[in-house]
Amino acid sequence: MRQMPSDCVMPASTSMAVNAQALLRWARRLLGLVALGAALQSHAESADCPPAAEPVSMDVAKLGDAADRGFMWRIDKGGRTSYLYGTMHVARRDWAVPGATLVSAIRASDVLALEMDVLDPSIMKRLLAAMAPRPQDALDDALKARLVAQIKAACLPEQILGVMSPEMASTTLVVMAARRQGLDPAYAIDRSLSEVGHGLGRAVVSLETPELQIAALRSRTHAQAKEAIEQTLQSLETGEATPLLLRMADVWAESRYSELDHYEDWCMCMSTESERALMKRLLDERNPAMAQRIDALHSSGKRVVAAVGSLHMIGPTGLPQLLAKRGYKVERVEFAPPGAVARQQ
Known part of the structure; x- marks a missing residue:
């Protein structure tokens, strides 16, 4: 993992630190929430509730005109070309349709290789089994009351505590808070890519299993x-839950x-030993297995598009660097502004 520059001073604000920690926990679980999108639709009980996500058409015959977003690399080895694509597990509605370069x-x-194919029943x-509450997850009455209050504030049913653990439910609320700014896991590009891959008749595979990921x-x-x-609830109660996610x-x-x-x-996520250990576990320790799986697919004679969270792509332990060490020629594809043509860097 890359070390932070010695002159990088982390902000001292407690609320911002809590926000960063909440985002880290949110990021750990969000891909599972993409799969649970239907179960997490807004139960609007007042005018203050954000609107429920609306379906986005993925007519594969009409794809190809949307703006390119995210990050992409071309990887070549053995006379075949494959691609890496960095995703974001939450998005605005008009970001949901894959861009022309990615569709091509x-x-x-x-x-099409995804962290997990969320459309696979x-x-x-x-995932539901892995995220289910366990007896040892029970909270004291005071903490549970705070959690239930935030669940209701997010226009969600208290019954979600019967589907997922309190820890999982609390980080779900960070995502739900972002819906008020127009972000929703239902519009995540991961889900859209799964729809496109299946619609085009491509093999869609998962790079990780639900059990291993959870x-x-x-x-x-x-x-x-x-x-x-407690930290996540504090970030929600103080209104500090979403700025880093929005950025x-x-x-x-x-x-x-x-x-x-x-x-x-x-990111305000590397200031303590525990935070650095968390980032290592979430990224550095997962990337080698994903790189090996992508390499195996490509080496079997397949042309692969591997799409995983963007943070898996950066630094010396990111997928582009790991695949370069496996003998791939790696070039970043720089997306041009809408109306222009993407070029390789």
């Missing part, structure tokens, strides 16, 4: 889970690669 790459591919079933993402002890819930979403939507590449400088 999928059309030219044999396999078996994946959904296994096992890596859960807090290790009840005390850690309780602390995570990350804009970085992705505008393909601001330099800003993404220096994520550690502004």
Whole structure:
């Protein structure tokens, strides 16, 4: 993992630190929330509730005109070309349709590889089982009351606590808070890509299993889970839950690669030993297995588009660098402004 510059001073604001920690926990779980989008639709009970997500048409015959967003790399080895694509697991409605360059790459591919194919019914079933509440997840009455209050404020039914653990539910609320600014996991590009891949008749595979991903993402002890819930609730109660998420979403939507590449400088997520250990577990320790899986697919004679969260793409332990070490020629595809043509860098 890259070390932070010695002159990078982290903000001292407690609320902002809590916000960063909440975002880290949110990021750990968001892909599962994409799969649970239908279950998390707004139960609007007042005019103050954000509107429920509206379906976005993915007519594959009409794709190809949308603006390119996110981050992309071309990888070549053995006379075949594959692509890496960095996603964002939450988005605005008009970001949901894949851009022309990405669609072209999928059309030219044999396999679409995602972190998890959220449209696979078996994946959904296994995710639900993995995220389900356990007896050891029970909260004290005071903390549960705070959690229920935020669930209601997010226009969600209290019954979600019967579907997912309190820790999972608390980080779900960070995503739900962002809906008031127009961001929704229902519009995530990951889900759209799965629809496009299946619609084009491509093989759609998962790079990770639900069990392995959730096992890596859960807090290790009840005390850690309780602390995570308390910090997330504090960020929601103080209104500090969404600014960092909004910035990350804009970085992705505008393909601001330099800003993404220096994520550690502004994420407020590397200031303590525990935060650095968390980032290592979430990114560095997962990337080698994904790189091996992508390499295996490509080496089997397949042309692959591998689309995973954008933070898996940066630094010396990011997928582009890991695949370069496996003998791939790696070139970043720089997305041009709408109306222009993407070019390779």
